[in-house]
Amino acid sequence: MTAEKIKEIIRCGETSTVQFKKLFKTAEDVANELVAFSNSNGGQIFIGVDDKTGEILGLDYDQLREIGSLVASAADDRVRPAVFPQVETEPVDGKAVMIVTVKKGPDAPYTNKKGEIYVKQGPDKRRVSDNNEILRIFAESGSFQPDRQSIRGTSIKDLDRYLLDEFFQNSLGRSADNLGIPLETALKNLFILDEEGQATLGGLMFFGINPQRFCPAFNIKAVWFYGNSIGGTEYRSSRDIGGTIPRMFKLGMEFIDGCLLRRQEGQNFNSIGVLEIPEIALTELLQNALVHRSWLKPAPIRILVFDNRVEIVSPGALPPSLTVADIKLGNAFQRNQLIANMCAKTMDYRGLGSGIIRALQTDANIEFQNEASGDQFRVILWRTEQKSKEENPSEKEPDVNSKEKSREKEIVGKEKGKEKILELLKSIPGITSSELQEQTGLSRSGVEKIIRQLKEAGKIRRIGPDKGGHWEVIG
Structure with missing residues (x-):
């Protein structure tokens, strides 16, 4: 590294991958820094530079020998597993600066001799004690799935x-x-x-x-808002979507489809038209959220539909080794290998890091936001068609035709609800009322009403007490 390059780096100040130190006094201090860099994205320590002013102070011959010995001792004896930093000395304006280069470790988490784990947080380091964060470090290194x-x-x-x-x-x-x-x-x-x-x-x-x-937080929460603010008190529709990953994907896509407009693009009059946001983009991005979400964070995926956009918010930020620019180029980190393999065998999922590229190749206007501080990843798909005026449910009076359509939809919904509940009672006789709500998306009163109707029609009967009994489907 040239003197000019070193001065250029110093002028830019400390970052999560660049650190300045006047001196190191103990091998333990060195070890903690090596641990933090190894558990993060790696980086360089410039020794002989004032970390407050950026002034190049330099090191004399004895200091170079002493610090070189401390680095070697720390890397070999005080970091577990051992790391192998590169050490070099460069003259800058007649002063010697030692540069210690540490690579991102493949065997994270790394610890010091006391078993403490450190990671980089901006130009500083912090000690990790939260179990989920420790597991995340294991997962990102591939040693825990x-x-x-x-x-x-x-x-x-x-x-x-x-x-x-x-x-x-x-x-x-x-x-x-x-x-x-x-x-x-x-x-x-x-x-x-x-x-x-x-x-x-x-x-x-x-x-x-x-x-x-068993995993109540691993579902999808979908909300269709009035207007463009998540802070609004009114919404058009909402749904908690549970079940298996393929089922959540199917119902999540149906929810989004029901919120978006369709336009005619050369189709005949009877065609349902084309979604205002390309279906390929929605498919790839919702699958991506379900497959690559963090399963260490007990939180749902959120689908938020506004008048001007659709947001898909997935628990878990990108791993430190990936950026938004990386994923746009098709670079991938397969966070959940078992789930990805299952998706490839049961869904239209390729698992080659190409889903984001396919979504971007459509006409969709897509924005990616990696929110490391909130540990989540947000995808925003901007809508091409919007309501010309926000409708407030408390102010709008539906006309006769809309009332009739609403009534027809309600009747169809009830029939589908009956069919689904009958199917569930037949396959899971011991299923509870709350589980029926989760599986069907119906309210408690809706489930109770359908159960009552099915009993009155002689299609089901209860065997045993409410707690511990089971349902029997007749005929």
Whole structure:
């Protein structure tokens, strides 16, 4: 590195990858800095530079020897696992500056001799003590896979046999009964079950009868707002979408579709038209949110529809090794390998880092926001057509035709609700009222009303008490 380059870096000040130090006095101080850089994106320490003023102070011969020895001792004896920094000395305006280059470590998290973990936060470092953040560091290094963690209290009975049969039929051309090995063994081999027979997170989120019973925060919350502010008190529609990842994707797309306008682009009069935001872009970005979300953060994916935009907010910011510019070029970090593999086998998902590129190749106006401080990733799709005037539900009086259409929609919705509840009662006789609400998207009163109607029609009956009993579908 030339003297001019060093002076240019110093003029720009300290960052998360550049640090200035007058001196190091102990190997422990050096170790803490090496740990922080190794657990983050790596960087360089310029020793012999005042960290407050940027003045180049330089080091004499004895200081160079002493600090070089401290760096070697810290890297070898006081950092676990060991790191291998590069040390060089360069003359700048007649003064010696030592430069210690530390690479991002492949075996994070790195600790000091006391077992303490540090990461870079801007030009400073901070100690990490939160368990979820420690797990995130493990996950980003590839030494821990959140989607393979066991879900306590689950078993093969919590997996939907129909979904398993469909999966094996599509991927192997045979049913779950004809695999040649016991089903439970096959599921363990695929990491759908763990060695104790409990469902893994990935297995539950793809094949679970009711995944949110065990992981209530792993769902989608969708809201269609009036106007363009999330702070508004009125909204057109909202829905909590649960179930497996393929089901959440399907219902999430249906929710967005119902909020957007369609336009005619050369189609005949009876055509439903083309969505104002390209469907390919919506498909790729919602799949991306479901696959690459952080499963270490117990929070839902949010779909927020406004008059001028659609936002898809996914828990978990980009890993430190990726930027928004990187993902636009197709660079990827496969955060959840098991879930990505399942998506590739059960959905129209390629998993090659090309989804963002395909979304950008459409005519959609897309904005990406990596919100590291809030640990979330936001995608904004700007709408090409907007309402000319915001409608306030308290001021608008629907006409007769809209009332009739609303009534027709309500009747159709109730019939679909009955069919879905009958299907659930048949496949899960012990299902609870709250689980029916989650699976159907109906309110408590809506579920209770349909249950009452089905009982009166002689289609179902209750066996046993409310708690501990089960439903029987008749006929």
